[in-house]
Amino acid sequence: MGNLLDLLVEPLRYPFMVRGLLASLMVGTLCAVVGTYVVLRGMAFFGDALAHAILPGVAVAYLLAVNLFWGALVMGLITAVGIGYLSRRSQVKEDTAIGVIFAASFALGVALLSTVRSYSVDLTHILFGNVLGVSNTDLLLTAGLGLVVLAAVFLLYKELLVVSFDPIMAATLRLPLDALNYLLLVLIALTVVVSLQAVGVALMVAMLVTPAATAYLLTRRLWQMMIIGAAIGAASAVAGLYLSFYVNVASGAAVVLVATGFFVLAFLFAPARGVVWSWRRGRV
Amino acid sequence: MAPILKVDSLTVNYNGTPALEEVSFSVEAGERVAIVGPNGSGKSTLFKAMVGLLRPVAGSVESNGAKIGYVSQRSEVDWRFPVTVHDVVMMGRIAQIGWLRWQRPIDREVVRRCLDQVGMTAFAGRQIGELSGGQQQRVFIARALAQDASILLMDEPFGGVDVPSQEAILEILDGLRELGVTVLVSTHDLNLAVERFDRLALLNRRLIAYGPARGTITPASLAAAYGGQALWRGEDYALVMGDIDCCGETGGRHG
Numbered sequence: 001m002g003n004l005l006d007l008l009v010e011p012l013r014y015p016f017m018v019r020g021l022l023a024s025l026m027v028g029t030l031c032a033v034v035g036t037y038v039v040l041r042g043m044a045f046f047g048d049a050l051a052h053a054i055l056p057g058v059a060v061a062y063l064l065a066v067n068l069f070w071g072a073l074v075m076g077l078i079t080a081v082g083i084g085y086l087s088r089r090s091q092v093k094e095d096t097a098i099g100v101i102f103a104a105s106f107a108l109g110v111a112l113l114s115t116v117r118s119y120s121v122d123l124t125h126i127l128f129g130n131v132l133g134v135s136n137t138d139l140l141l142t143a144g145l146g147l148v149v150l151a152a153v154f155l156l157y158k159e160l161l162v163v164s165f166d167p168i169m170a171a172t173l174r175l176p177l178d179a180l181n182y183l184l185l186v187l188i189a190l191t192v193v194v195s196l197q198a199v200g201v202a203l204m205v206a207m208l209v210t211p212a213a214t215a216y217l218l219t220r221r222l223w224q225m226m227i228i229g230a231a232i233g234a235a236s237a238v239a240g241l242y243l244s245f246y247v248n249v250a251s252g253a254a255v256v257l258v259a260t261g262f263f264v265l266a267f268l269f270a271p272a273r274g275v276v277w278s279w280r281r282g283r284v
Numbered sequence: 285m286a287p288i289l290k291v292d293s294l295t296v297n298y299n300g301t302p303a304l305e306e307v308s309f310s311v312e313a314g315e316r317v318a319i320v321g322p323n324g325s326g327k328s329t330l331f332k333a334m335v336g337l338l339r340p341v342a343g344s345v346e347s348n349g350a351k352i353g354y355v356s357q358r359s360e361v362d363w364r365f366p367v368t369v370h371d372v373v374m375m376g377r378i379a380q381i382g383w384l385r386w387q388r389p390i391d392r393e394v395v396r397r398c399l400d401q402v403g404m405t406a407f408a409g410r411q412i413g414e415l416s417g418g419q420q421q422r423v424f425i426a427r428a429l430a431q432d433a434s435i436l437l438m439d440e441p442f443g444g445v446d447v448p449s450q451e452a453i454l455e456i457l458d459g460l461r462e463l464g465v466t467v468l469v470s471t472h473d474l475n476l477a478v479e480r481f482d483r484l485a486l487l488n489r490r491l492i493a494y495g496p497a498r499g500t501i502t503p504a505s506l507a508a509a510y511g512g513q514a515l516w517r518g519e520d521y522a523l524v525m526g527d528i529d530c531c532g533e534t535g536g537r538h539g
Contacts, residue, residue: 040365155384162375166361169427172335172354173379220366220411 011245020131020198021241022139024255027195027207028237030146032229033153034191035212036222037184041164044209045095046083046185049102051192051204053079055109058126058196063112068126069141072193079105080189084182129200129252131241138197145194149187153226160184161222198237199252206256211236214263217270232262288313288350288466289435294343296326296333303329306343307491311468311483313434314461318477318497319470321487322510327470328357330487331437350466353433355424357440363413369423370408373398376430398426401463402456418449425456435466442471454480474501 011017038047057075061068083101087094113123125133134142153160163170163180170177192204199207215229240255247254268276287310296304304326311317319327332338334345335354353376376398377391399405402422407415412423421441428436442450457467471477477484477497484500486492486509493505 040362158375158378158381158387159383161367161371162378165365165367165372166356166375168337168356168360169354169375171337173431174336175378216366221368221371222366225366 007246008242011242016132016134017241017245019134019136019139020251021238023131023134023142023198024237024241024251025234026142026146027198028211028233028235028255029230030149030191030233031195031199031204031207032211032215032233033150033226034188035208035233036215036226036229037160037164038188038208039212039216040222041184043188044205046098047188047192047208048205049083049098050076050079050189051196051201053102053105054192054196055106055126055201056112057109059109059112062122063116067137068197069138069193072196073190075105076189076193077186080185081182084185088178125200126196127200127202128250129196129198129203131198131251134197142194142198145190149190149194152183152187156180156183157223199255203252203256206259207233210256210259210263214259214266217263217266217273232259236262286348287311288348289468290344290346291330291334292344292346294330294333294340294345296329296338296340298329298338302489304333304340305490307487308343309485309491309494311435311466313466314464315466315482316457316461316480317466317468317483317485318481319468319485319487320472320474320477320509321492325488325509327487328439331439331468331470334437347435350435351431351433352435352437353428353431355421355428355436355438355441358417358420358424358444361412363420365412367412368408369399369404369410369412369415370395372412372423373426373430376427379431394430395426398429399423401429401459402426403452416445416449418445418452421445421449421453422456425453429460429465434464436460436468438467438469440470440472442469442473442476450476 012021035047038044054072054075057071057073057078058068059071061071064071079101083098086097086101092100110123113119113126116122159170159175159180160183162173163175163177163184167177170180188208191208195204195207211233212225212229214232215225215227218228219225236259237255240258241251243249243258244251244254266274268274271277289311291310292308294304294307295302307326307330319330321327329338331354333340335352337354373395374387374391377387377394381387381391396405396408399408402425404419404422404426407419407423412420415423425436425438425441441453445453457469460467469481478501479497481497483495484497485494486500486505488509492509493500493502
């Protein structure tokens with residue numbers, strides 16, 4: 001027991017680990033709650049695209065030497081609203097519109113970053129996250145914006161639920177469908193921006209989708225899915241960070257792999273829905 | 285008695301072409317009306333215009349302040365969504381609860397009462413996709429009732445449900461009649477419309493005929509609505525030919 005406790009406490013002697021753990025916890029929770037809607041509305045590609053499309057904003061902020069967060073925020077909001085508008089108005093299909101915008105935006109970001117000499121190191125941090133480089137300012141920004149997003153999800157729970165489950169009914173109730181849908185895009189964008197430093201662009205979609213998808217296999221009510229997803233997201237974040245500390249692997253990758261492990265377990269063994277049970281039922 | 289529902293010269297365009305032209309009729313409180321017509325005759329369009337999902341180019345719908353609840357076709361929601369029967373019916377209370385507020389005890393009470401009215405109390409905790417088609421229909425009726433609606437519009441509630449479920453839904457409609465709820469149902473089933481409804485509207489972009497269920501279907505009105513695809517069988521019955529409806533069993537029991 002003493003040994004296990006030592007294992008858990010040891011990393012906490014380093015302030016950067018404590019900040020990293022706090023950031024991971026918040027990001028894991030937030031991504032899973034918002035990710036619930038990403039999973040249920042089939043927006044995984046949108047989430048992935050959004051994370052990549054933020055790159056030019058990050059690059060410009062980097063070149064101007066301001067906090068990358070602000071660049072990401074501006075670009076995230078522009079992209080979310082832009083994709084939302086295009087997918088409603090344009091003659092091309094939604095996923096095609098997203099594909100065009102996201103690749104172009106990502107390319108622009110890479111082009112901008114490639115003008116800097118330390119290009120490859122910086123790009124790696126942005127692509128895969130650098131949770132151990134989180135500053136106190138970053139923590140405060142994450143906590144503040146994260147709370148705003150969670151408050152919106154909480155206060156508009158019943159409206160976002162009916163808009164997602166039955167938009168026709170929502171329309172007959174005279175709910176502002178467009179406003180609620182745009183709001184959801186903005187909430188996803190804020191979540192992505194807030195999580196950028198911890199998770200990175202490339203693995204973002206996993207944090208949005210994997211814990212929420214795991215929770216989906218374990219529940220049949222939306223609010224339970226959010227709570228269980230948040231717990232899985234937070235647990236994955238903490239376990240992944242310890243793993244990266246002791247095994248010395250990249251932290252973002254470790255977090256995603258732990259979350260994926262939870263998903264595989266639920267996929268196989270979820271009560272009533274697990275593959276293993278239906279396989280056994282099939283044999284009997 | 286003044287009619288509870290008055291549709292006046294309703295004209296709706298769909299993608300630039302007229303889907304409904306000058307449809308006018310009125311319904312008394314507690315009446316049960318079947319809207320019948322071939323595919324593409326504007327049955328769904330009529331309902332959608334009545335609840336504000338489509339904007340009419342002309343005409344009006346008056347309900348004297350009575351709320352109109354809409355029960356859409358079954359296929360229009362994601363059945364794997366993590367919501368229980370109780371959650372779905374609670375969605376009907378959103379307008380009464382109001383923005384930024386949570387459900388109150390009275391809302392839970394209304395949900396319980398509405399579930400009871402459709403005989404689905406025992407299923408309150410089930411995920412919506414675990415129910416049969418007929419049970420799902422009943423839940424959506426309960427949700428419309430939870431909106432305090434006294435006029436129900438049901439789009440093809442009998443499509444794809446088995447005969448016992450169809451009977452169960454009709455029994456619920458009988459119960460609603462006693463509560464004074466007015467029900468408009470769109471259906472492909474002419475025989476059902478004649479036998480189980482008070483009034484019948486024969487629709488094909490225009491309102492071909494409207495009146496008491498028995499007597500509205502005549503060789504002339506039938507030919508006007510269905511062209512050569514329906515056969516007059518004498519008395520009250522009609523045999524619909526070909527694949528003009530999705531369900532195919534119309535008239536089969538009599539044919």
